[in-house]
Amino acid sequence: MKDTKTDLFNCGKELFSSKGFKDTNVSDITKSAGIGTGTFYNYYSSKEELFMAIYMEENEKLKKSILKSINTDQDPLSLVKEIMLLNLQGMNSNPILKEWYNKDVFNKIEQHFREEKGLERLDFMYNDFSEMIKKWQIERKMRSDIDSGMIMAIFTAIITVETHKEEIGLQYFPQVLDYLTEFTIKGLTGDVKQDGD
Known part of the structure; x- marks a missing residue:
């Protein structure tokens, strides 16, 4: 039996990868899937919703592969x-994830996804990284006077800076990101405080 939703997902992924988000439309996707355009809306409310479903799956695959490859x-x-x-290498090598750096596309998708109340799923490293932070706090390797959720938000802010690299200056950007990361980590680990210290 034909699974129309899976076909739409796979055709959308293929077209978004080859043509980009902006140059792919619903009729391209339905034509590729061999269904009528109206049928698309039985499964997805918009091109943005389909793209976000694909983006989230690709993002999760990348995060899982990173977590498997690192020494914690x-x-x-x-x-x-x-x-x-x-994360940067993985996003740059994946045409779906690379759309994160296309400000026009990302702003449109972000707005759509906020309305759907799902953007919190774009966390830096999901629960695994949050658990790592909590472990470091217990081991006194990271400040525990700052909530682990706030630390996750700080890391998310550093990654989001990547969408502003043109304003920062492309010639400075890689080093700016490196310094921001280093200064942030040193701030979170250099003066480790515990309750009652």
């Missing part, structure tokens, strides 16, 4: 730098 016993600075480098 490293010191926090080395580990976070490695994670950020692997």
Whole structure:
């Protein structure tokens, strides 16, 4: 039996990968899937919703592969730098994830997804990384006077800076990101405070 939703997902993924989000429309996707355009809306409310479903799956695959490839016993600075480098490389090598850097596309998708109340799923490393932060806090490798959720938000902010690299200056950007990461980690690990200290 034909699974129309899966066909739409796969055809959308193929077209978004080859043509990009902006140059792919619903009729391209339905034509590729061999169904009528009206049928698309039985499964997805818009091109944005389909793209976000594909984006989230690709993003999750990348995060899982990063978590499998790293040594979590490293010191926090080395580990976070490695994670950020692997994340940057993974996003740049995946045409779906690379749309994150296309400001017009990302703003449109972000707005759509906020309305759907699902953007919190774009966390830096989901629960696994949050657990790592909590472990570092217990081991006194990271400040525990700052909530682990706030630390996750700080890392998300560093990654989001990548969408502003033109304004920062392309010639400075890689080093700016490196310094931001280093200064943030040193701030989170250099003066480790515990309750009652």
